Amino acid sequence: MNRIDIVLLLLIINILFPFFSQGQEKRFSFSTEASYSSGIGSIKYTDDVKYEYQGTSYRVLVGGYFHFTKKIISGIKLGLDGYQDPTYNTFPLLLNSKFFLTEESKTIFLYNEVGTSIKFNDQFEKGSIIGVGVGMKFQKRKVAILPSFGFKGQKLTDISTTIYNSNTQASEPFSGDMFLTSLVFSLNLMF
Secondary structure, three states, X not given: OOHHHHHHHHHHHHHHHHHXXXXXXXXXXXXXXEEXXXXXXEEEOXXXXXXXXXXXXXXXEEEEEXXXXXXXXXXXXXXXXXXXXXXEEEEEEEEEEEEEXXXXXXXXXXXXXXXXXXXXXXXXXXXXXXXXXXXXXXXXXXXXXXXXEXXXXXXXXXXXXXXXXXXOOEEEXXXXXXXXXXXXXXXXXXX
């Protein structure tokens, strides 16, 4: 067995162990998240010329969280970002951590996330994502509902897309770097 096989085996054991350990506290949970982002971005034409635009995106993510304590969890999420104005898609892979203020079933939490945009087509070369925010956890039996509000920054390098230029009133092809800062509204279901 090589190292990757051993890591995958340990990960599978770590994921399955909570399901077979009756009477013990749950240590792993699955997550599904949908979000909407709206923000201001900039496209760098050249070192001297930048173009500002208003962009929106929709995101769907799935993942899993490890519960270090009842107040600290961390996990990996992956999914799809769909952007409008300009139009492009990314495949985000994120490390997300949540910090709950209390152990109660209804509590405020803070989160942060860092990650990358995985290249799956020729629209961009590479990307990075950061995010922070606050939310509220509502626990009902085995399902937690976590609405949240936060800030996301995403940089894409060597993107190829079409943008609407308000100066010329026309859509134009674009290749270069793009940075989008946005406000994010998310609904996360954890079970």
